[in-house]
Amino acid sequence: MANLQQPGKKKIKVTKNVDGHPVEEEIEVDDTGGPSWGPRAAHTLLNTELPRVDGPVKVTGRAVYSQDVRLPGMLYARVLVSPFPVATVELDLDAARKSPGVGAVIDLEVKGVKWLGQPVAAVAADTPERADDALRALAPKWKPGKWAVTREQALAANAPQVGRKGNLGKESSKGERAETEAAMQGAAAVVEAVYSVPVQHHVCLETHGVTVDFSGGDSAKVYASTQATFSIPGDAARELGLKASAVEGIVQYMGGGFGSKFGLGFEGQLACQLSKQAGKPVHLLLTRPVEFTSGGNRSGVHVSMKGAIRADGTLVALVSEAERFGGIGEAARHPQPYIYEFEKSFASSVSVLTHTDSSRAMRAPGHPQASFAMESLIDELCAKAGLDPLEVRKKNLKHEAYQRQLTRVAQEIGWNAHPNKTAPGKPEGRWCTGIGFGVSVWGGGGHPECEVEVRIERDGSVSSAVGSQDLGTGVRTYVASIVAEELGLPLGGVEARIGSSRLGQANGSGGSTTTGSLAPAVKSAAWNARTKFAEHLAQALGSDPAQIRFAAGSVEDQKSGRKLSFAQACAMLPQEGLTAKGEWVAELAGNGIQGAQAAKVRVDPLTGKVEVLKLVCVQNCGLPINRLTLRSQIAGGMVQALSYGLLEERVIDPDLGLALNANLEDYKVAGPLEIGEIVALIDDEDTREQAIGVAEATVIPGHSAIANAVFNACGARVRDMPLTPDKVLAALGRV
Amino acid sequence: MSKTPDAGDSPDSKALSRRRFLRGAGGVAAGGVLAQGLIGCAEAPARATAQEPPEPAAPAGGETLEGELEIELSINGQARKLRCEPRTTLLSALRHRCEPALTGTKEVCDRGNCGACTVHVDGKPALACLLLAVDQRGKQITTIEGLGSPEKLSALQQSFWTHDGQMCGFCTPGFVMSIQACLDKQPKASLEEIKRSCSGNICRCGTYPAVFEAALAVARGGK
Numbered sequence: 001m002a003n004l005q006q007p008g009k010k011k012i013k014v015t016k017n018v019d020g021h022p023v024e025e026e027i028e029v030d031d032t033g034g035p036s037w038g039p040r041a042a043h044t045l046l047n048t049e050l051p052r053v054d055g056p057v058k059v060t061g062r063a064v065y066s067q068d069v070r071l072p073g074m075l076y077a078r079v080l081v082s083p084f085p086v087a088t089v090e091l092d093l094d095a096a097r098k099s100p101g102v103g104a105v106i107d108l109e110v111k112g113v114k115w116l117g118q119p120v121a122a123v124a125a126d127t128p129e130r131a132d133d134a135l136r137a138l139a140p141k142w143k144p145g146k147w148a149v150t151r152e153q154a155l156a157a158n159a160p161q162v163g164r165k166g167n168l169g170k171e172s173s174k175g176e177r178a179e180t181e182a183a184m185q186g187a188a189a190v191v192e193a194v195y196s197v198p199v200q201h202h203v204c205l206e207t208h209g210v211t212v213d214f215s216g217g218d219s220a221k222v223y224a225s226t227q228a229t230f231s232i233p234g235d236a237a238r239e240l241g242l243k244a245s246a247v248e249g250i251v252q253y254m255g256g257g258f259g260s261k262f263g264l265g266f267e268g269q270l271a272c273q274l275s276k277q278a279g280k281p282v283h284l285l286l287t288r289p290v291e292f293t294s295g296g297n298r299s300g301v302h303v304s305m306k307g308a309i310r311a312d313g314t315l316v317a318l319v320s321e322a323e324r325f326g327g328i329g330e331a332a333r334h335p336q337p338y339i340y341e342f343e344k345s346f347a348s349s350v351s352v353l354t355h356t357d358s359s360r361a362m363r364a365p366g367h368p369q370a371s372f373a374m375e376s377l378i379d380e381l382c383a384k385a386g387l388d389p390l391e392v393r394k395k396n397l398k399h400e401a402y403q404r405q406l407t408r409v410a411q412e413i414g415w416n417a418h419p420n421k422t423a424p425g426k427p428e429g430r431w432c433t434g435i436g437f438g439v440s441v442w443g444g445g446g447h448p449e450c451e452v453e454v455r456i457e458r459d460g461s462v463s464s465a466v467g468s469q470d471l472g473t474g475v476r477t478y479v480a481s482i483v484a485e486e487l488g489l490p491l492g493g494v495e496a497r498i499g500s501s502r503l504g505q506a507n508g509s510g511g512s513t514t515t516g517s518l519a520p521a522v523k524s525a526a527w528n529a530r531t532k533f534a535e536h537l538a539q540a541l542g543s544d545p546a547q548i549r550f551a552a553g554s555v556e557d558q559k560s561g562r563k564l565s566f567a568q569a570c571a572m573l574p575q576e577g578l579t580a581k582g583e584w585v586a587e588l589a590g591n592g593i594q595g596a597q598a599a600k601v602r603v604d605p606l607t608g609k610v611e612v613l614k615l616v617c618v619q620n621c622g623l624p625i626n627r628l629t630l631r632s633q634i635a636g637g638m639v640q641a642l643s644y645g646l647l648e649e650r651v652i653d654p655d656l657g658l659a660l661n662a663n664l665e666d667y668k669v670a671g672p673l674e675i676g677e678i679v680a681l682i683d684d685e686d687t688r689e690q691a692i693g694v695a696e697a698t699v700i701p702g703h704s705a706i707a708n709a710v711f712n713a714c715g716a717r718v719r720d721m722p723l724t725p726d727k728v729l730a731a732l733g734r735v
Numbered sequence: 736m737s738k739t740p741d742a743g744d745s746p747d748s749k750a751l752s753r754r755r756f757l758r759g760a761g762g763v764a765a766g767g768v769l770a771q772g773l774i775g776c777a778e779a780p781a782r783a784t785a786q787e788p789p790e791p792a793a794p795a796g797g798e799t800l801e802g803e804l805e806i807e808l809s810i811n812g813q814a815r816k817l818r819c820e821p822r823t824t825l826l827s828a829l830r831h832r833c834e835p836a837l838t839g840t841k842e843v844c845d846r847g848n849c850g851a852c853t854v855h856v857d858g859k860p861a862l863a864c865l866l867l868a869v870d871q872r873g874k875q876i877t878t879i880e881g882l883g884s885p886e887k888l889s890a891l892q893q894s895f896w897t898h899d900g901q902m903c904g905f906c907t908p909g910f911v912m913s914i915q916a917c918l919d920k921q922p923k924a925s926l927e928e929i930k931r932s933c934s935g936n937i938c939r940c941g942t943y944p945a946v947f948e949a950a951l952a953v954a955r956g957g958k
Contacts, residue, residue, distance in 0.1 A: 055896035056888060058904030059911060061839015061879035068830075068838035076831075128827060129820060203939050205843045205851060205905040255841075255905030256939050288844045472903030472940050632899045632945055639941025664848035664937065671937055672930045678944040 016447045016513070027448070034585055035527035037623050038689035044551075045485040049628035052477045053496060054253070054470070063253040066223040067285045069211040075103045075124035077274050077284035078131040079267065080138055081294050082113040082120055085355035085657045086145035086160065089113065089120055095137040096123055101130035103278035106270060114162075115328050116149065116356050116652065116659060117293025119266050124274040124282050147355040149652045151302055151323065154352050162328060162353035169330050169351030177346040183317040187308035189384035195373040197721045198649040199300040199325055201292060202362055203669050206255020208295045209285030210268045212236070212275040219246040220275075224268060225285070227257040228508030229469050233501045235264035239272030249501040251469040258640075259361035260296035262508055267295075292662035297650060299324055299331030299359035301369040302352075307342070309381040313392040318342045320373070322349040324366075329358030332366035338374040339441050340396045356652065361510060364442060364696035368641065368703065372721060375438045375704035379711060388421050389708065393437060402439055404685055405596035405618040409437065412616040412679055413598035420712050427605035427714040427732050433613070434603065434713025438701025439596050440619075444692045446516030446589035451504035452525035454483055456533060456578040460567035462487065464525065465497040468506035468518050473695065474629030475514060479522055481626065486526035487533075488550035489566060504581070512693030516589040519625055519691035525582025532580050533569070540572050590690025595619035595683075595697045597638065599705035600676075603713045605732060608725030610710055612642055614677040615702060620686035621694045627682060630694065634680035637698025643670035645703025647722050800869060808871055810837065811881030819868045825861075826852045828868035829878060839879035839908045843937075850936030851905065853912040854878050860916040862935075879908035882915060891915050891953050898949035902940035910936050914950045924954045 009028050016023050040047055057063040082089065089110065096105045104124045113120065123134040148154040154167045161167065184190050206225050210232075214220035222236045232249030240247065254261070264272075271284035286295055303322040310316055315337075324331030329351075336347040382389040390410055394403055410416065418435050419425070425432050452466040464483040470476040480496035487493070497503060507517045534548035537555065541548075547559040555569040556562070570577075600614040615638045624630050647668045651660040661667040703721060711717045716731035729735040800821040807816050810833070817832045826845070829837040843851035845864045852863040855877040883889035888896065891911055901907040910933050917924050917932030924932070929950040938946065 051897050051899060052901075054904070055899075055901060056885035056892075058901045058907050059888065059892040059895045060883055060885050061837075061908040062885055063904055064838065065905065067842065068836070070836045070838070127820075128831060129822060205841070205849070205903070205937070205939050207843075253904065256903045258939075288846075472901075628899045629902075632902055632940075632942060635944050636902060636941030639943060640939070643941075663846065664844040665846065669937055669939065670943075671934055672943055672947075673934050675930075675943040675947075680944075 035523050035588065036689060037523065037588060037691070040623070040687065040689065043485065045481045045491060047624050047627060050477055050481055050491055050626045052474050052629055053480055053491065054476050065206055065253045065255055066209060066211050066225040067206055067255070069223045069283065071211070071213055071281040073215065074211070074281040074283055075126060075274070075278055076128040076131045077122055077124040077271055077282050078135045079119050079270060079284070079286065079290055080121040080135055080140060081117045081290050082142070083116070083658060084113060084142055084144045085116040085147035085149050087113040088143045088145070090141040091121055092137065092139045095139060096134045099125065099130065099134040099137040101126035102134045103280055104274040105134070106273050106277065112145070114355060116657065117290070119270065119294065122270040122274055124278055144657060147657050149354050149356055149657060150654045151325065151352060153654055154354050162355055167353045169353065171348060171350040173346065173348035175344070175346035177319060180317045180319050180344040180346040183344040184308035187316050188311040189381050190306065190308045191377060191380045191384055192306040193377065193380060193719055194302065194304050195376055195719045196302045197300050197369045197372055199356070199359070200298045200644055200648045201650060201667065202258045202260040202296055202298065202360070204256035204258060204260060207286040207288065207291040208261060208265055208267050210264070210271045211281065211283045212271045213281050214240055214272070214275045215281060216279045218242065221248045221250055222268070222272070223250045224264070225254045225261060226251055226263070227261045227469060227471060227510060228263065229467050229499060229501050230505055231263045231508060232268070236268065236272050239269050240276055251499040254469060254471060257471050257509070258363050259365065259510060262361070262510065288664060289662045292667065293659050294357055296360035297327065297357060298362035299326040299366070299369070301325065301331070301334055301373070303334060303336070303373045305373055305377045307377045307381055309385050309387070309392070311385060313387050313395045315340055315342045315396045317344040318347070320345070320347040322347070323352045324349060325352055325354060326359035327354055327356040331359050332361070332369070334366055335370050336374065338367070338370040339439055340374060340378065341398060363637070363640070363699040367440070367696065367700045368644065371438055371440070371700050371704045372707065375701065376707055376717070376719060379436065379708045380717065382422070383424060383711070386422050390415060390437060393439065397439065399594055401594040401620055401683065401686065402596060405594065405683060406437065406439070408618045408681070409596045409598040409616045412681070413600050413614060415598070424712050424715040427716065430604055430606060431602040432605060432714040434601055434709040434711065436599050436705040436708025436710070436712055437596065438704035438708070440594065440697040440700035442512055442593050442697040443591055444512040444516050444593055444696070445591035446513060446520060446584060446691070447507060448584035449505065449507040450518045450521035450584060452479070452521045452582045453504050454525045454529040454580045454582070456529060456570060456573065458570055458573050458575065458577055460570040461495070462489065462493060463495045463497055464522060465503045466506050466518065466522070467501050467503035468498050468514065469509060470498060471509050473509070473514065473633055474626050475518065477629060478519060478625045482519060482522040483526040483529070486523070486530050486550070487566070488552055488554065490553065493553070493566070512696045515625065515691050515693040516591070517584060520585045520588030521582050523582065523588055524585050525580055528582055529578065529580035532578055536578070537569055537572060588691055590622040590688050590692040593620050593622070593692055593694065593697050595701070597701045597705045599702065599709040601706060601709040601713060603710055603716065603728060605714050608728035610646060610706070610723055610725070610728060612646070612674070612676040612706060614679065615642065615705070616679040616681070617698060618681045618683050619694055619698055620683035622686060622688040622690040622692040624682050625691060630682060631680045633694055634698045635678045637695070638678055638680065638702045639670060639675060640699050641702025642674065642706065645706045645722055646670070646674065646724070649722055804869065806869055806872055808868065808876060809874065810876045811878060821867065821869055823868045824864050825854070825866040825868045825871055825876070826863035829863060832868070837878050837880055841905055841908060843905070849909070850913060850933065851909040853909040853936065855912060855916055858919065860913050879912055882911065889915070891918065891950065894949040894952045895946070898945045898952065900942055900946040900949040902942050906936060906938040910938065910946055918950070918953060922954065924950070926951055929954065
């Protein structure tokens with residue numbers, strides 16, 4: 001077959017993020033030389049520990065988040081959402097309009113509520129308290145209908161219908177079931193079990209919302225708590241009746257997203273509509289209870305697994321049938337067999353619809369749920385066959401990274417000296433100690449979407465600008481550090497400007513694709529700036545561009561031996577300074593990371609209480625752009641997994657239809673007292689000179705390792721997250 | 736002037752509804768004594784339950800406050816005049832009534848569950864969302880803005896920065912305030928004491944390990 005590629009072009013696989021979900025596609029890129037990251041030992045800023053550049057404004061409360069924007073005449077908005085999953089409602093709109101201080105009231109004219117937390121109206125008033133008054137003045141008269149909010153309700157014979165085609169989504173399956181079942185014959189152990197993960201929440205500390213700076217007129221600014229700066233202007237402009245080019249999306253600081261904040265959202269649409277109606281700026285950040293019912297959730301799963309293992313530890317066959325719970329929408333997919341290789345497998349999966357809000361992407365959508373089922377099953381197989389779960393993992397994981405990573409986490413957690421290797425400990429005494437393992441995988445990768453601009457001024461100041469947002473991952477810091485290193489400057493020598501749709505375009509932050517997409521573009525802009533600068537200086541100095549070296553705040557012409565300070569060199573630029581742009585370079589981004597985690601817990605068989613003593617993670621990531629913020633992100637994933645594993649579950653009363661824990665008092669997330677020793681290690685044996693994001697991988701296996709450690713400690717196999725004391729006692733047969 | 740019972744209430748009615756009890760107790764007990772008790776009981780303002788929306792306050796004399804009031808609060812060593820209602824919480828007053836607004840104190844749960852709005856009242860940590868602004872007259876309030884500035888960080892803020900005790904940063908001011916109060920009392924606090932001092936604070940990005948390191952570094956360095 002003829003080669004259809006143009007000379008100088010090549011096809012590569014990239015990962016594009018669509019609302020937090022990774023989508024792989026093949027694209028054609030230039031096959032040329034250009035910037036490269038390496039060699040690793042030569043870095044002066046990258047691969048070191050750099051305190052983040054926005055640390056000082058964050059620790060002093062000076063960072064202005066969307067919630068903190070204050071504008072003259074600004075109104076505060078509140079949204080009325082349905083407390084029932086299915087209902088009709090009558091509102092007293094006049095009373096709300098007459099309520100003191102009210103500037104705008106919107107009736108969404110919802111004919112019939114279809115999900116718990118569905119917005120039905122919004123109000124805006126001059127103080128938050130008066131907005132609350134106006135919301136109460138609406139005096140909603142709810143007429144509850146019939147609903148399905150649990151698995152049992154949704155699957156019942158006469159269940160109220162949720163979707164247009166019933167309560168099941170489209171079923172998918174792969175593999176041959178009969179063949180897989182047959183392969184289990186003669187295995188050393190077969191385990192059949194049902195594992196479940198409840199619907200859980202993102203719990204971003206800054207709730208979803210925007211502050212709209214619009215008072216009529218022909219332009220607007222929208223300060224949004226979003227993971228995608230560039231998703232704001234177009235949608236906001238439509239609501240405001242403006243051109244998209246007249247609307248600036250601003251995301252200077254945002255208080256957490258974790259996959260739940262893409263696009264303007266209903267809250268942003270309502271804020272724009274209220275602002276347009278009132279002719280005043282509007283501040284609309286969801287209240288905490290509304291955030292819980294209407295600001296997104298991580299989908300749940302109920303999966304029947306049947307697996308078989310040989311006496312030599314080979315995983316033979318797996319049958320997996322998953323029901324996923326993503327509210328009225330399709331839930332995150334449930335990939336099985338997850339990571340481990342089975343000789344034969346059959347996996348089916350279907351969404352079960354309920355009258356609750358649609359799930360949203362949450363760090364590694366679907367993977368933590370799949371990890372819980374798979375890692376639990378593996379340990380159950382090992383226990384039944386009398387095998388060492390660490391050895392069985394190594395045997396059935398093909399990627400070499402897992403071999404070294406599992407060895408290292410086992411060493412760090414103290415597995416070698418641990419007594420319960422092939423059988424769990426007995427539930428005796430007060431505290432039983434156990435160890436468990438789990439692994440993770442993610443694609444990550446990058447995509448050609450970002451455009452970065454580096455400016456060098458005659459006075460020696462340098463800026464690096466791109467519209468991208470920083471979710472707390474350290475984007476703002478590497479937008480500066482990559483340029484600073486290229487120009488031989490300290491970190492403080494470059495100002496990072498991000499978080500505005502007026503700057504160069506950037507992708508949304510989801511699916512661990514930000515670093516893979518943005519860092520190469522920053523590097524490319526930095527390389528172009530240095531190259532242009534060197535050309536200019538060579539001309540001025542009668543030298544050769546290749547002889548101009550930038551290091552330690554100086555510029556040296558190696559031909560003449562002349563050395564200038566960076567500022568002196570900049571003074572030789574023309575009045576307009578120097579501008580260089582950079583776009584994505586395929587060679588600078590990588591794809592595919594692995595990680596292993598281990599947990600050490602102690603369990604009190606008398607009370608069922610689980611304490612995590614220690615969590616260890618070894619994570620690879622190509623080039624560590626910033627080792628300090630990278631370790632924070634790894635630790636953060638581990639802490640979130642601990643919280644999901646031990647504490648978190650959305651509870652809705654099936655009969656009353658009410659959300660029972662839509663607040664931070666009853667929906668518990670891990671606090672300081674739940675945190676044991678957290679050891680986040682970077683796998684430096686991954687020597688790829690490529691930028692890869694780590695957000696997703698680190699949150700995948702922690703809770704699985706904890707569940708296995710609980711079993712290893714005392715034989716309590718809890719198959720239903722979270723691992724609350726009552727479930728531990730039930731697993732021990734004590735309640 | 737004392738508040739008369741609501742029209743329609745019979746004077747001999749002894750049946751006190753929960754709402755009426757809270758109303759009667761509002762300013763003095765619920766807004767004042769309970770909150771003081773809460774902040775006084777430990778280093779940590781423990782996660783607690785807010786009841787009904789705060790009712791108008793009745794100061795010691797039994798006077799009823801209504802409508803918009805002009806009050807003076809001492810915030811970060813400065814006397815600040817502001818307008819608020821009796822029901823306005825200290826959190827709302829700082830964020831929405833002060834001019835310029837003091838937005839470093841974050842609103843996350845607005846019911847005492849998360850620690851993001853931790854401030855110091857007369858040197859003790861307190862949750863600004865559980866206090867009424869009018870009750871803070873005559874007290875010394877310190878917010879995150881009063882500890883240090885980006886140009887001149889406090890020792891603890893500096894340590895948070897260098898240990899990366901912040902990611903998205905939204906919970907950070909609350910953690911700094913909780914732990915600062917602990918260190919003010921116990922300059923050489925142990926890890927356990929530090930954990931307890933911020934046990935009412937939540938961080939969703941999971942920065943706890945770095946937060947503990949940051950605090951311990953200050954405790955070990957003796958400030």
